[in-house]
Amino acid sequence: MPRCYLPLLLFITLLNLAAPTRATIDKTYVAHLGELPGLINLDGSGAFVDFVRYLDKQDPSTKILIEVFPIHRAINSVVQGRADFGLPAVRPTREVSTLPFAFSEVSFGQVTHVLYTNRAAPLSVKELWASPSRYTIEAVPYYMPFKVQRSHSIKQSLLRLAAGRIDGFVWAQEEADLALKELGLTMIKRAHFADFDDVFFIPKGIAGREIDAYLTRLITRLREQGNLMHEYRKVHRPYVDWQP
Structure with missing residues (x-):
């Protein structure tokens, strides 16, 4: 190799060492969302889908894979362990122990x-x-x-x-x-x-507690940044008084 190339190779090596590395994805979560035409569409569009994508950006060390199905199939995927959490869900106003799934402790609106x-x-x-x-x-x-x-x-x-x-x-x-x-x-x-409180549906037991802690971190980060309500209002708004 010609000696004139050695300084160039050394420069490139030092440049690569100094360049910032992308965050390593340590954990991937699967979210199955139930179809809600206009908010959660089967083609992967909709304000609720965008909200989950925004949540995904809050932690560069994790990745959320989003899939959309009819609501009963989305819930069953979480119950059967094929998905880690899902939407939409509303926190019950009373104790409901017979359901095969649980609800996140954290509410996002x-x-x-x-x-x-x-x-x-x-x-x-x-x-x-x-x-x-x-x-x-x-x-x-x-x-x-x-x-x-x-x-x-x-x-x-x-x-x-x-x-x-x-x-x-x-x-x-x-x-x-x-x-x-x-x-x-x-x-x-x-x-x-x-x-009613908007929440996620999650698995019961130990798996659910881990997911709950993860979702709480994401929502808490958004809330502390002051961005939670701005993003959530793209999905659901306060009562609008109009008549057909």
């Missing part, structure tokens, strides 16, 4: 829930809270503070409500409003029902 009723059969939020057993309400049973019928799909419940087959439907504002507008139903009335 409150999701507004709306009571949808039929204008032809008025039902106020106050009346519902006072005597819930008198009415047929469709919602997600596990976190509702009183007994309801399970809603199998947002659009199906809204159509049943419009047809007068149920008295009310309670659901997260953004998801249900999107479906309401798509259906073009004008006989539906909206009212603020309650705000």
